Amino acid sequence: MSPHTDILHTLNSPEPSSDIEISFAGVDKAWGDNHVLRGLDFEVKAGEKVSIIGPSGSGKTTILRILMTLETPDVGLVTVGGDTLWNVKPGEKARETKQTIATRRKVGMVFQQFNLFPHMTVLENVIEAPIHVLGLSKKDATERAVDLLELVGLKEHMKHTPPELSGGQQQRVAIARALAMRPRVMLFDEPTSALDPELIGEVLNVIRRLATTTDMTMLLVTHEMRFAQEISDRVVMFDKGVVVEAGPPDQIFKSPEHDRTRKFLEAVNPY
Amino acid sequence: MNVWDNEFAISIMPALLKGFWLTIQITFVSFAISLAVGLLVAIVRFLKIPVVSKLFDFYVSFVRGTPLLVQAYIAFFVLPLWGMGFDALPTGIVVLGINYSAYCAEVYRSGIEQVPTGQWEASRALSLPPARTWFRIVVPQAVRPIVPVMGNYLIMMFKDSAILSSITILELMGTSLQIGGNYYMYLEPMTIAGLLYLAISFPSSLLIRRLERRLVPAY
Numbered sequence A: 001m002s003p004h005t006d007i008l009h010t011l012n013s014p015e016p017s018s019d020i021e022i023s024f025a026g027v028d029k030a031w032g033d034n035h036v037l038r039g040l041d042f043e044v045k046a047g048e049k050v051s052i053i054g055p056s057g058s059g060k061t062t063i064l065r066i067l068m069t070l071e072t073p074d075v076g077l078v079t080v081g082g083d084t085l086w087n088v089k090p091g092e093k094a095r096e097t098k099q100t101i102a103t104r105r106k107v108g109m110v111f112q113q114f115n116l117f118p119h120m121t122v123l124e125n126v127i128e129a130p131i132h133v134l135g136l137s138k139k140d141a142t143e144r145a146v147d148l149l150e151l152v153g154l155k156e157h158m159k160h161t162p163p164e165l166s167g168g169q170q171q172r173v174a175i176a177r178a179l180a181m182r183p184r185v186m187l188f189d190e191p192t193s194a195l196d197p198e199l200i201g202e203v204l205n206v207i208r209r210l211a212t213t214t215d216m217t218m219l220l221v222t223h224e225m226r227f228a229q230e231i232s233d234r235v236v237m238f239d240k241g242v243v244v245e246a247g248p249p250d251q252i253f254k255s256p257e258h259d260r261t262r263k264f265l266e267a268v269n270p271y
Numbered sequence B: 001m002n003v004w005d006n007e008f009a010i011s012i013m014p015a016l017l018k019g020f021w022l023t024i025q026i027t028f029v030s031f032a033i034s035l036a037v038g039l040l041v042a043i044v045r046f047l048k049i050p051v052v053s054k055l056f057d058f059y060v061s062f063v064r065g066t067p068l069l070v071q072a073y074i075a076f077f078v079l080p081l082w083g084m085g086f087d088a089l090p091t092g093i094v095v096l097g098i099n100y101s102a103y104c105a106e107v108y109r110s111g112i113e114q115v116p117t118g119q120w121e122a123s124r125a126l127s128l129p130p131a132r133t134w135f136r137i138v139v140p141q142a143v144r145p146i147v148p149v150m151g152n153y154l155i156m157m158f159k160d161s162a163i164l165s166s167i168t169i170l171e172l173m174g175t176s177l178q179i180g181g182n183y184y185m186y187l188e189p190m191t192i193a194g195l196l197y198l199a200i201s202f203p204s205s206l207l208i209r210r211l212e213r214r215l216v217p218a219y
């Protein structure tokens, strides 16, 4: 087995979590007249790898951002691992409770623009939250970080700062940084969209690795259709705030039921 | 008429250098105050806490809207009437520090606004506590591009400290005025004082210009 087996193993859950890891029930989100999510009902099973596809502006990022508590729903119930993240009744405003903050810790996110801390070294980026949020000792956090950086192939760049790295390297550090918190749910928001084409593969390899060898629940927003088809258990086609259709990748990509899905797939992949 | 009296000039040097040293000390202590208070004010205003942030807005407007000289007079001559009298030196240092804190707060604000939202979001995604987000993530990145502006404020403060001579502090300007008044000879003390101010401020401003080129295109 590869030397990374151990660190990959630590990402797995000690005990099987509840059957449904992520649930959106009746979630609305609008900015002014722009109704981005309309009564969204959406569930992801524990350990499931789900790709979200759909036209730009359809609300894919908004779904991830609500899960990361970077946005609040206007109405609706969102749970992670059976715990309430958001519970907003009609006419109320979303409130961030202790429960929200505790539940958020189960979620990690990888951003399109990496968002590494540019004034800190790669290693400092990865150990920051384990030390100051999880309360790990510096030694333990560093050990964990080194293993993760090795997993993403950047151990030798530990002492560099993000601006010294390529986009692909930065994104791999961002993945390691998120994993260091041992999240149960990993969100990837178009993780390769900001990358030069020749750097996309190295990031997808890391994500593939996580998808095939860990039991984390993964939600991936992507335009890399071939990759989505390869690693997903399920693909969700999203448009105008609602799920158009969802199903196994082969079904969605080879024989979509809905016209909108067919048109979208033709547009992104005209062969 | 004797225009420049060399012997007199030499005889007053020790007193002037003593005042000069006090000017430098006042500047650094006041500057430390304005950096700390200014950061606090900038953060509280940024957080938009009901009432409190408005009070801090008012603080900035008030301090910026009144002359330093007036503030010094109020602190030293008026506050004692209300039972709040302190020695001239600490009063002067605090007044100067408070005065510049309002300007520093504005500079910090521009620095904080330059930090990309992605940095806040990454901190939040990692559940970093607010204090850690501010002092480990945001402030270090906010400070970098504003170092040159702060440097210029330090030089301005160094020169503005002369105003404290009006509340009896014998810093460089106060000492020169005293000597001038005692001997009815202003040429020598004022010329020397001016040169001493220049000896610090001119090289400093050159240094800051070099810093500016290195720091501003951040990352």
Ligand SMILES: Nc1ncnc2c1ncn2[C@@H]1O[C@H](COP(=O)(O)OP(=O)(O)O)[C@@H](O)[C@H]1O
Residues within 6 Å of the ligand: A031, A034, A036, A054, A055, A056, A057, A058, A059, A060, A061, A062, A063
């Ligand atoms: N902070 C915001 N303020 C106003 N409108 C927003 C904001 N964030 C997203 N939107 C709008 O919500 C819609 C959905 O955005 P997003 O979730 O980013 O879509 P996607 O990721 O599918 O491209 C877009 O029309 C976008 O303009």
Ligand SMILES: [Mg+2]
Residues within 6 Å of the ligand: A060, A061, A062, A190
């Ligand atoms: Mg998006």
